[in-house]
Amino acid sequence: MSEERYLTFALCKGRLAKQTLSLFESIGIPCAEINDPDTRKLIFVNEELKLRFFLAKGPDVPTYVEYGAADIGVVGKDIIIEENRKIYEVLDLGLGKCRMCVCGPASAARLLNGQERIRVATKYPNIAKDYFYNQKNQTVEIIKLNGSIELAPIVGLSEVIVDIVETGSTLRENGLVVLEEVCPLSARVTVNPVSMRMENERITELLQKLSTCIGG
Numbered sequence: 001m002s003e004e005r006y007l008t009f010a011l012c013k014g015r016l017a018k019q020t021l022s023l024f025e026s027i028g029i030p031c032a033e034i035n036d037p038d039t040r041k042l043i044f045v046n047e048e049l050k051l052r053f054f055l056a057k058g059p060d061v062p063t064y065v066e067y068g069a070a071d072i073g074v075v076g077k078d079i080i081i082e083e084n085r086k087i088y089e090v091l092d093l094g095l096g097k098c099r100m101c102v103c104g105p106a107s108a109a110r111l112l113n114g115q116e117r118i119r120v121a122t123k124y125p126n127i128a129k130d131y132f133y134n135q136k137n138q139t140v141e142i143i144k145l146n147g148s149i150e151l152a153p154i155v156g157l158s159e160v161i162v163d164i165v166e167t168g169s170t171l172r173e174n175g176l177v178v179l180e181e182v183c184p185l186s187a188r189v190t191v192n193p194v195s196m197r198m199e200n201e202r203i204t205e206l207l208q209k210l211s212t213c214i215g216g
């Protein structure tokens with residue numbers, strides 16, 4: 001095993017990256033530079049430990065990991081399911097816990113009986129399709145949106161939405177409720193399959209440290 005090679009981490013831009021970096025810091029992997037709000041740099045190096053970090057848009061993280069441009073990616077389970085890339089999911093960090101749910105006005109509950117051909121707005125068309133077609137056996141029309149999904153049933157674009165619910169306050173403030181839960185979500189560590197073989201010792205050691213840190 002060569003200690004010369006850099007291990008590259010892809011992290012999701014935003015709150016999850018901050019939480020992940022402070023977790024890395026507590027296992028002795030500091031990367032202060034990446035937290036500098038004024039920097040336009042895209043990639044950050046820890047020369048001493050031979051590690052590199054970069055921030056990417058969430059849905060791009062599994063892509064970088066599948067192609068081996070990143071050895072390791074930290075990303076939400078929602079994105080892992082939606083993107084369906086050839087990557088290993090190796091550790092649940094327990095960060096960013098939330099739920100993927102079918103939501104809408106309470107009156108829409110009767111439309112989830114398996115018969116109605118309703119419209120479902122979502123940022124996650126694959127998750128929504130799998131849930132309605134394969135788990136509920138309900139034929140629906142999926143409408144892909146890119147954000148503020150809660151608007152859709154309010155303005156009449158769809159009857160229900162499939163979206164992430166964390167505190168539930170976005171739903172409450174817009175008069176919507178959780179109608180069904182699709183699955184629980186949290187941040188996961190993912191690994192490129194070739195990296196897992198070639199850098200097994202370093203990656204396993206890192207995963208053990210992370211796992212001990214979140215377990216205790």
Ligand code: PRP
Nearest residue numbers: 147148149163164165166167168169170
């Ligand atoms: C997410 C999600 C919900 C909201 C849920 O949106 O799509 O809208 O957070 O959180 P809550 O239950 O704590 O209110 P995000 O803020 O990521 O922005 P988006 O609408 O652009 O997807």
